[in-house]
Every structure is written in structure tokens, then in C-alpha cells.
Amino acid sequence: xxxxxxxLFLCSLVSALSLVSMLPNTxxxxxxxxxxxxxxxxxxxxxxxxxxxxxxxxxxxxxxxxTTIIGMNPALQSGAIAAVGSVLQIPPYNGIVVEVxxxxxxxQVAAQYKVRADSLFEVNGCQQxxxxxxxxxVNWSPNGVVTKSPLPTGGSTPNRASLAGYPLGEAxxxxxxxxxxxxxxxxxxFFHSGVDLLAPIGTNVQAIAPGTxxxxxEQGSYGKLVIINHAGGLQSRYAQLDSIKVTVGEQINKGDLxxxxxxxxxxxxxxxxxxxxxxxxxxxxxxxEDPKGYLKK
Numbered sequence: 001x002x003x004x005x006x007x008l009f010l011c012s013l014v015s016a017l018s019l020v021s022m023l024p025n026t027x028x029x030x031x032x033x034x035x036x037x038x039x040x041x042x043x044x045x046x047x048x049x050x051x052x053x054x055x056x057x058x059x060x061x062x063x064x065x066x067t068t069i070i071g072m073n074p075a076l077q078s079g080a081i082a083a084v085g086s087v088l089q090i091p092p093y094n095g096i097v098v099e100v101x102x103x104x105x106x107x108q109v110a111a112q113y114k115v116r117a118d119s120l121f122e123v124n125g126c127q128q129x130x131x132x133x134x135x136x137x138v139n140w141s142p143n144g145v146v147t148k149s150p151l152p153t154g155g156s157t158p159n160r161a162s163l164a165g166y167p168l169g170e171a172x173x174x175x176x177x178x179x180x181x182x183x184x185x186x187x188x189x190f191f192h193s194g195v196d197l198l199a200p201i202g203t204n205v206q207a208i209a210p211g212t213x214x215x216x217x218e219q220g221s222y223g224k225l226v227i228i229n230h231a232g233g234l235q236s237r238y239a240q241l242d243s244i245k246v247t248v249g250e251q252i253n254k255g256d257l258x259x260x261x262x263x264x265x266x267x268x269x270x271x272x273x274x275x276x277x278x279x280x281x282x283x284x285x286x287x288x289e290d291p292k293g294y295l296k297k
Contacts, residue, residue, distance in 0.1 A: 046090065049082045064090070097135075120133065166295055178193070184269065185268060194237065195277075195295075212250070213252060216246050224242070226241065240262060
């Protein structure tokens, strides 16, 4: 949907509110309340582009989508490349900067963007009545369109009926749900791109649908990770495994063994679990979706 014009993105705020001059040196109105995280608006960084850097490489360095950086830097809106020597505003998370209309509250903004109110509150330093907020998320585009379920790059509708199953032999309790959460280990707000399904170490992990193994190796905070590409521009991810039983390029059927539950990578639940994700191919790249609608036991 198109957002009300008073909920402005950074490209509009730059000229209207001189926001660029405020970042990261925000004024006292953006100071964190005692005991709360530093507001996201105070955590912006500036990146000076050097020779040989691409927007994709810069985004990867900061763990962001290229579209996020475009949305934060109006000079890139027209499709211009990041010129050597230019300085880019880099946010701490994927998301957008929004001006809260005078007739609305930040809680209404949270509801409109489908972001948990407590997470938005924490991300913005526990301010009681902020007029400018950072809205974390991965499904925003810089032209103001909220793409709740991004279409694949080809423009066709994903065949969602083909992706339905369960990655464990038995239904499991959820250790941590999808979405913006408060990390139970560090107490920091972060975007949880999947769901943690509690299961003992060594539990078999199986494919939820047919597909092709696109990745089967260690990868950062994911630990031991298996990625399967499915029909309809969809992808499933099985992370923090103890062992991997498949290889890249292998054709997989629903229910095939992929690996076993482990504790590799950076854990966000204190109990052993499978970190499971579903992603959709879009103009923003592989965008995380709520896996709940795909989990069918």
C-alpha cells in the first residue's frame, strides 16, 4: 500500500528536516533513556566510498540490503552509482526513517508497519513521544511502498502451495518467533529472520518441500547451514546444525534428511533448536518471510 504523505522517508526528511546534519550527532531529544539501548538514529555511521567498492559490497559489509542504503541516501535514488569519495549514511539495521504525523502516535506507526510496539520503542531509545522514528524492517522500498509479500524478480506470484511441510519429525515448541524481538541472551533488539524450533541435539532435520541444495556449509551466525531453493521463487533455510548430510546441487525431495540439530553459530535461544527460515526472491534480494504460514505438520 502507499503510505500517507506525512509519513516521510529519509529522502524527504533530508531537505525538510535537515536530518543528514543530525546523524549521527543527534540532539538531546534523541538521547537514550537510562537502561535503554542507544536510539537507532544515533547509531548511523558514515561510509566514504573508495575505489572498487560497489553498493552491493558496501551493503554486505554492514549486513544490509542495498535498497536500504539507497533509501537512506537521496543521491542514489535516480540510479546513480556510489561515486568514489562520496559519503553514505549507513543505518544500524535495515529499515526506514519516518516522521510521525502530528495526529498519530508512534504506536500507530508501529501498527501500520506491523512492527512490535515494544521493539520500536526500544529501537528508538525508549522515547515517550518521538516525532521522528527509525522503523526496522526488511520489506520496505524507498519509494514508500510496503511490500508485505514481495513478488519474485520475474513478477509472477509464488506457488506457495508447493512449499508446505515441517522440518522436524515431531511438532516442536517455539523458542523464539519470527520478527523484531528482544534477544534473551544480550537483551538487545534485533530482527529474527526465522523461527527457533526447540529440539534435542542430534534430531534429524528434513526438507519441507522438493528443491535444489543451494548452500551446505558454515556461514557466520548461522553456523552450519543448508539452503534449499524451491519452485516459485521461494527458499528454505536450516541453520545452527550439528551436521550436514547433503551437498550443493543435490536434488531434494520432501522429507529427505538434510542434517541434525546442533548448537553451531550464534544462538538466540538458550535451549538446542533448529533455526528455520523461509525467504522470497524479490527486487530486494532474498527477503525473509514469517515461516509460520509454511509450517504444516
